[in-house]
Amino acid sequence: MKELKILAVLAVLVGITYYGIEPYAHHEMHPPVAPADFTYNGKQEVALYTKTMDEKLVAATENVAVQTAELAKATDAKAKEAITKKLEKAKSEVATLPETAKAEAQRRTDFWKTANHTAALEGNVTNGKVLVDANCIACHGIDAAGMPMAISNADAAASYGVVPPDLSSAATIYDAKYLAAFIASPVDAMHIQEKYSPESGKTFPMPSYNWMQPQEIADVVAYLKSLSVKKLEGKEAHKATFEAACGRCHSMQYAKFESTTPADALKTYMGTTPPDLSQYIKSRGEHYLHDFINDPQALLAGTAMPRVGLTEVAQHDVIAYMEEIGDPKKDERISLGIYTLAFTLVFAILGYLWKRKIWSEVH
Amino acid sequence: MAEFKQADSMYEWFDQRLGIDKFLKVMMTEYWIPKNINFLWAMGVLLTVMFTILLVSGLFLLMYYKPDINMAFDSVNYTIMQEVAYGWLFRHIHAVGASVVFLIIYIHMFTGIYYGSYKKGREMIWISGMLLFVLFSAEGFSGYMLPWGQMSYWAAYVITEIFGGIPLIGGDLVVWIRGNFYVSDSTLTRFFMLHVLLIPLAILGTIVLHFYALRFPHVNNLDGEFFDYDAEAKKYLDGKKVESKVVPFWPVFLSKDFFVLGFFLLFFFYLTFFHFNFAMDPVNFDKADGLKTPAHIYPEWYFLWSYEVLRGFFFEIAGISGKSLGLIAFAVAQAVFFLMPWLDRSPMVKPANQRPYFKYWFWFLMVDLIVLTIYGKLPPTGTNAWVGFASSITFLSLFIALPFITKAEGKKVGGK
Numbered sequence: 156m157k158e159l160k161i162l163a164v165l166a167v168l169v170g171i172t173y174y175g176i177e178p179y180a181h182h183e184m185h186p187p188v189a190p191a192d193f194t195y196n197g198k199q200e201v202a203l204y205t206k207t208m209d210e211k212l213v214a215a216t217e218n219v220a221v222q223t224a225e226l227a228k229a230t231d232a233k234a235k236e237a238i239t240k241k242l243e244k245a246k247s248e249v250a251t252l253p254e255t256a257k258a259e260a261q262r263r264t265d266f267w268k269t270a271n272h273t274a275a276l277e278g279n280v281t282n283g284k285v286l287v288d289a290n291c292i293a294c295h296g297i298d299a300a301g302m303p304m305a306i307s308n309a310d311a312a313a314s315y316g317v318v319p320p321d322l323s324s325a326a327t328i329y330d331a332k333y334l335a336a337f338i339a340s341p342v343d344a345m346h347i348q349e350k351y352s353p354e355s356g357k358t359f360p361m362p363s364y365n366w367m368q369p370q371e372i373a374d375v376v377a378y379l380k381s382l383s384v385k386k387l388e389g390k391e392a393h394k395a396t397f398e399a400a401c402g403r404c405h406s407m408q409y410a411k412f413e414s415t416t417p418a419d420a421l422k423t424y425m426g427t428t429p430p431d432l433s434q435y436i437k438s439r440g441e442h443y444l445h446d447f448i449n450d451p452q453a454l455l456a457g458t459a460m461p462r463v464g465l466t467e468v469a470q471h472d473v474i475a476y477m478e479e480i481g482d483p484k485k486d487e488r489i490s491l492g493i494y495t496l497a498f499t500l501v502f503a504i505l506g507y508l509w510k511r512k513i514w515s516e517v518h
Numbered sequence: 519m520a521e522f523k524q525a526d527s528m529y530e531w532f533d534q535r536l537g538i539d540k541f542l543k544v545m546m547t548e549y550w551i552p553k554n555i556n557f558l559w560a561m562g563v564l565l566t567v568m569f570t571i572l573l574v575s576g577l578f579l580l581m582y583y584k585p586d587i588n589m590a591f592d593s594v595n596y597t598i599m600q601e602v603a604y605g606w607l608f609r610h611i612h613a614v615g616a617s618v619v620f621l622i623i624y625i626h627m628f629t630g631i632y633y634g635s636y637k638k639g640r641e642m643i644w645i646s647g648m649l650l651f652v653l654f655s656a657e658g659f660s661g662y663m664l665p666w667g668q669m670s671y672w673a674a675y676v677i678t679e680i681f682g683g684i685p686l687i688g689g690d691l692v693v694w695i696r697g698n699f700y701v702s703d704s705t706l707t708r709f710f711m712l713h714v715l716l717i718p719l720a721i722l723g724t725i726v727l728h729f730y731a732l733r734f735p736h737v738n739n740l741d742g743e744f745f746d747y748d749a750e751a752k753k754y755l756d757g758k759k760v761e762s763k764v765v766p767f768w769p770v771f772l773s774k775d776f777f778v779l780g781f782f783l784l785f786f787f788y789l790t791f792f793h794f795n796f797a798m799d800p801v802n803f804d805k806a807d808g809l810k811t812p813a814h815i816y817p818e819w820y821f822l823w824s825y826e827v828l829r830g831f832f833f834e835i836a837g838i839s840g841k842s843l844g845l846i847a848f849a850v851a852q853a854v855f856f857l858m859p860w861l862d863r864s865p866m867v868k869p870a871n872q873r874p875y876f877k878y879w880f881w882f883l884m885v886d887l888i889v890l891t892i893y894g895k896l897p898p899t900g901t902n903a904w905v906g907f908a909s910s911i912t913f914l915s916l917f918i919a920l921p922f923i924t925k926a927e928g929k930k931v932g933g934k
């Protein structure tokens with residue numbers, strides 16, 4: 156039928172346009188990245204690092220060519236001197252970069268290897284408790300062991316920049332390998348080496364316990380695992396995980412939750428205010444969050460947000476909570492949607508029958 | 519005053535005072551529409567329905583919306599979307615409706631162009647229709663600002679900035695439009711006023727004008743045939759319904775529109791409930807932040823083609839900056855469709871595919887507009903920028919060429 160042909164032409168034109176401005180444009184604007192990886196073996200991080208360093212090397216090599224050309228053009232002695240200096244610097248960068256990059260990549264690989272090894276050790280709970288009492292509770296509260304934070308959130312924020320989280324659920328929400336890595340070197344585990352590079356002059360508020368033997372770290376983890384936390388289910392579990400994992404930095408206004416660290420302290424500590432996450436399930440979508448939380452640097456190079464090292468289950472809880480708060484009408488929307496479509500279909504069919512009846516008289 | 523006799527029924531009572539009988543005849547049962555039309559002629563009624571849906575859902579939103587930069591975002595995303603019963607439904611209907619109405623407007627417009635429904639007496643239909651297009655664009659733009667998300671803010675910023683390119687008065691004009699030196703609370707409140715009062719009023723008035731403009735020239739038909747409406751109407755009233763070339767607006771024409779409307783609503787509600795991201799951009803669920811420029815700024819999809827005409831000129835030509843050239847091209851793009859009746863110099867009123875030259879022009883234009891729309895969203899870097907430039911030039915060239923093409927066509931067909 157002619158009208159169906161016209162409809163088909165219309166559908167093709169609209170379809171092409173839609174494809175171009177939605178799936179295709181989004182693909183162009185947000186090139187896909189490696190998907191979330193809960194193995195905590197450092198492979199993806201090292202691959203990303205190597206790629207970034209390779210790009211840096213290309214840029215540095217180009218810079219050498221640019222400076223060389225500049226130097227050839229320059230006539231004034233002073234300018235020549237300045238360019239020569241820049242050229243020297245660029246050249247030395249080109250010379251040293253591959254070595255440093257290789258060494259650092261190796262260091263990171265070894266770091267995660269050790270952490271994996273540590274996590275596989277059998278820990279001693281009693282010894283772990285001794286270590287935690289001696290080392291951790293100076294800063295962290297452990298409610299489940301009857302040891303709340305010794306100082307107020309405001310004071311803690313003033314002392315450490317950010318409120319150290321309560322460790323009661325640490326062994327449930329953080330992956331064991333991550334936890335072992337984190338205790339040995341928080342900055343490496345969180346994948347924020349850039350921010351805390353030697354040149355930055357910054358030190359991370361929590362010390363690296365790299366002086367501990369792997370067995371001792373395993374003991375600490377074993378102790379944290381032994382803490383009996385009340386088992387929560389469904390929405391309650393989602394909320395608790397979010398607050399434990401993200402609550403020191405992020406607020407959730409639509410759930411009337413404020414970050415434990417005061418906003419102005421956070422700004423100083425992070426260099427930027429962590430956003431309120433009430434609507435992030437909508438603005439970023441589940442897929443992005445899934446990859447982002449697992450390793451923020453992979454999607455937002457140089458971001459201040461650290462990797463928090465959640466297990467896949469805990470991360471799922473966090474995203475579920477963000478959806479419960481950010482899109483609470485989802486179920487209602489879907490069920491009402493189905494009814495509405497069914498009703499409209501009936502309307503459309505009746506419309507068709509009525510039209511057939513009326514037009515039979517004039518055709 | 520005329521004598522009024524005692525009315526026997528409520529109907530008669532009103533009929534005496536309001537002339538209902540006569541009114542219904544003129545507007546409905548004896549308002550004649552050609553029989554030889556297809557579903558594309560239902561777009562006008564779809565637009566009327568969409569406008570009504572937008573108006574009603576808008577009223578519900580207006581009960582809870584707060585036009586204040588500190589409250590707007592949460593009043594929409596929390597109060598309306600989460601607290602108010604079915605507030606989310608009205609928001610979805612309104613936002614998706616605003617997008618879909620443009621899809622239908624474009625179909626309606628290009629149907630008009632395809633069948634040549636803008637000339638030989640139908641000029642005022644066309645002009646009033648284009649006025650509606652401009653008003654709807656202003657309505658869409660002002661409405662998009664209201665939730666005060668990142669895209670609201672930055673699209674408003676970029677689009678108002680465009681006016682800064684106008685010589686001499688540009689800078690002052692931008693400040694005048696924004697009510698401040700930057701996009702701010704005063705910008706929001708004035709666009710709120712425009713969105714909920716002034717523009718809807720103007721649209722209502724213009725719809726009336728559009729409908730009125732249809733009365734004398736009548737709606738076009740599939741073959742562009744001109745015939746004697748009175749004679750055909752008489753045939754119909756005499757019972758020769760099959761032979762007559764016309765049908766009454768009610769119930770015959772509208773029965774078909776209801777059928778088309780039913781399937782259209784199926785499509786519309788599917789989008790409303792299940793596939794709304796294209797109309798409610800995720801980026802806009804981030805609160806507006808004047809210090810944080812999003813990585814990619816783009817207007818709503820229906821502005822993309824003209825946005826791309828603006829962006830297409832990204833380098834200096836003959837001493838005129840790319841920015842000025844883009845602005846000129848943009849201004850031309852906004853106005854040029856108004857001139858269709860005069861740019862088309864061919865006397866033919868026929869579907870484009872039956873016109874020897876115009877058909878190429880029409881399909882060329884369609885392809886170009888789709889390319890412009892897609893590249894209007896893509897980041898304007900590398901080859902994308904050049905595709906944008908080429909398609910902008912093509913767009914302008916098409917309209918420069920139109921009078922010549924159609925003149926030649928007129929010669930070829932010899933005034934038919």
Ligand code: HEM
Nearest residue numbers: 559561562563565566627630635644647648650651737738
């Ligand atoms: C909300 C906006 C609009 C409404 C409610 C509306 C409504 C209508 C209606 C009810 C008709 C008669 C039925 C039909 O042919 O579809 C019509 C015809 C027409 N409209 Fe619109 N319209 C709108 C916008 C526009 C625009 C933007 C244009 C293009 C510039 C336009 C151009 C025309 C033309 C050329 C006709 C005559 C069609 C023919 O003779 O075949 N209209 N409009």
